Amino acid sequence: MSNLPAPGVYTIDSVHSSVGFVARHLIASKVRGRFSDFGGTITIGDTVADSKVEATVQAASITTDNEMRDGHLKSADFLDLENHPTLTLTSTKLVEKGNDKIEMLADLTIRGVTKTVPFDVEFLGAGAGTAPGVTVAGFEASAEIDRREFNVNFEGVLENGALVVGNKVVIDLTVEASKQD
Numbered sequence: 001m002s003n004l005p006a007p008g009v010y011t012i013d014s015v016h017s018s019v020g021f022v023a024r025h026l027i028a029s030k031v032r033g034r035f036s037d038f039g040g041t042i043t044i045g046d047t048v049a050d051s052k053v054e055a056t057v058q059a060a061s062i063t064t065d066n067e068m069r070d071g072h073l074k075s076a077d078f079l080d081l082e083n084h085p086t087l088t089l090t091s092t093k094l095v096e097k098g099n100d101k102i103e104m105l106a107d108l109t110i111r112g113v114t115k116t117v118p119f120d121v122e123f124l125g126a127g128a129g130t131a132p133g134v135t136v137a138g139f140e141a142s143a144e145i146d147r148r149e150f151n152v153n154f155e156g157v158l159e160n161g162a163l164v165v166g167n168k169v170v171i172d173l174t175v176e177a178s179k180q181d
Helices: 067-074
Strands: 008-012 016-025 029-035 038-044 052-058 086-098 101-110 113-128 132-147 165-180
Touching: 038 132, 038 165, 101 132
Parallel strands: none
Antiparallel strands: 008 038, 008 165, 016 029, 016 165, 038 052, 052 086, 086 101, 101 113, 113 132, 132 165
16 A cells, blocks of 8 residues: 555544444334544554554443433443443454555454454545644444344344344444654
8 A cells, every 4th residue: 555654653533533333223223323432553564464453442432312222232231331341443464455445354342252353444544633743544444243243132022023123233433543753
């Protein structure tokens, strides 16, 4: 990737980044949510393959803009916040796919269960930040998981057999990270 950011450790800027998800509710709608408390680093190596991503999300910061639903998501039915206060992501392999596209295999840990998940990543670019001597880089990433693989096994079912919450969850990440030059 010719326009790979300069090598170094880039700190994720949580003010200009987002950790979001989408899950189906009943048959008719999708619920969108996000986490507001997260952080991590992106270590850019000489090549994409030499790079690494590490991030931690605080489960208590989940919001879907509905207090009752958020309380349920924090309960043992879903994230089990009391026993598992964090979610983590650690890349294990990064493969350049061309046209600023990268495949990232990452160990994702939810509820104490770690699974390797493939993320589609797009490098959005890099350049000077607003502060002197700061370089910023932008990335977007997405993946789809089956929540049951992480022991998120809530099985609410309606009389007609429809699931209250779908099993597939799409994870959407938009990241701005910066490093001091």
